[in-house]
Amino acid sequence: MRVAVCQLNSREDRKANLAAAEALVERAAAAGADLALLPEFVDYLGPDAHMPAPEPVDGEMGQFFAGVARRLGIWLIAGSIHERGPDPARTWNTSLVFDRSGTLAASYRKIHLYDVEIPGRVSYLESATVAPGDQPVVVDVEGLRVGLSICYDLRFPELYRQLVVDGGALLLVVPAAFMAHTGRDHWEVLLRARAIENQCFVAAAGQTGDHEPSRTCYGRSMVVDPWGTVLTQVPDGPGLAVADLDLDRLRTIRAELPSLANRRL
Numbered sequence: 001m002r003v004a005v006c007q008l009n010s011r012e013d014r015k016a017n018l019a020a021a022e023a024l025v026e027r028a029a030a031a032g033a034d035l036a037l038l039p040e041f042v043d044y045l046g047p048d049a050h051m052p053a054p055e056p057v058d059g060e061m062g063q064f065f066a067g068v069a070r071r072l073g074i075w076l077i078a079g080s081i082h083e084r085g086p087d088p089a090r091t092w093n094t095s096l097v098f099d100r101s102g103t104l105a106a107s108y109r110k111i112h113l114y115d116v117e118i119p120g121r122v123s124y125l126e127s128a129t130v131a132p133g134d135q136p137v138v139v140d141v142e143g144l145r146v147g148l149s150i151c152y153d154l155r156f157p158e159l160y161r162q163l164v165v166d167g168g169a170l171l172l173v174v175p176a177a178f179m180a181h182t183g184r185d186h187w188e189v190l191l192r193a194r195a196i197e198n199q200c201f202v203a204a205a206g207q208t209g210d211h212e213p214s215r216t217c218y219g220r221s222m223v224v225d226p227w228g229t230v231l232t233q234v235p236d237g238p239g240l241a242v243a244d245l246d247l248d249r250l251r252t253i254r255a256e257l258p259s260l261a262n263r264r265l
């Protein structure tokens with residue numbers, strides 16, 4: 001299984017964001033990727049006041065990404081879009097997974113919402129406009145069990161344990177718009193920790209750079225192996241990185257250092 005992590009600088013211009021996303025998925029397909037991962041807020045990362053209306057999963061955004069997956073014959077995780085829910089005041093922050101024929105194989109609603117106040121640095125109240133999901137989701141990608149999550153979820157190890165122990169995930173994906181301020185110290189450490197403690201591959205695709213009105217994202221999209229080694233990483237700015245997942249290596253690590261099997265709680 002070859003995986004591509006696509007790093008974007010999505011902004012207010014949705015058409016431009018979709019064109020940039022599609023161009024990266026085209027590059028991923030040309031590089032032989034089976035699965036391409038796009039970041040959180042892939043279609044829009046701008047002022048709340050100008051946010052496009054939320055949609056059902058089979059709305060315009062769902063149809064757009066389904067078409068990209070079908071045209072390129074690739075599995076595609078559209079990191080997140082704003083899904084319309086029953087509460088008119090709050091959307092869901094939802095990942096959409098499409099198979100090679102463009103069929104929606106799964107969707108996941110972000111469970112942990114980013115409500116954080118770091119004076120002078122980060123002020124964010126995601127729960128004011130987003131409702132939390134409540135279902136962990138694992139999707140079968142041609143025999144590979146893939147556990148879904150979004151950005152801030154990364155700080156909650158119990159979610160990933162559930163994806164692995166109950167769901168059998170061997171790959172954990174993390175589409176993100178991780179803040180530069182926290183990302184500098186936490187992003188790689190958390191990704192590698194989730195990989196090591198769960199003896200899983202982790203693929204993370206982030207937003208990068210400045211976004212209106214006042215947010216800077218960390219980027220550094222990467223793929224980590226079950227030993228915690230960073231296999232590949234995207235430098236600053238939009239771009240992609242590709243890695244092959246060696247499942248024999250995963251099995252060897254789990255057999256030689258059976259920390260998952262040795263759990264007592």
Ligand SMILES: NC(=O)CCC(=O)C(=O)O
Pocket residue numbers: 040113114150151152153155176177178179182183186
């Ligand atoms: N979009 C998010 O969930 C941001 C998470 C983040 O930056 C963090 O530090 O956690």
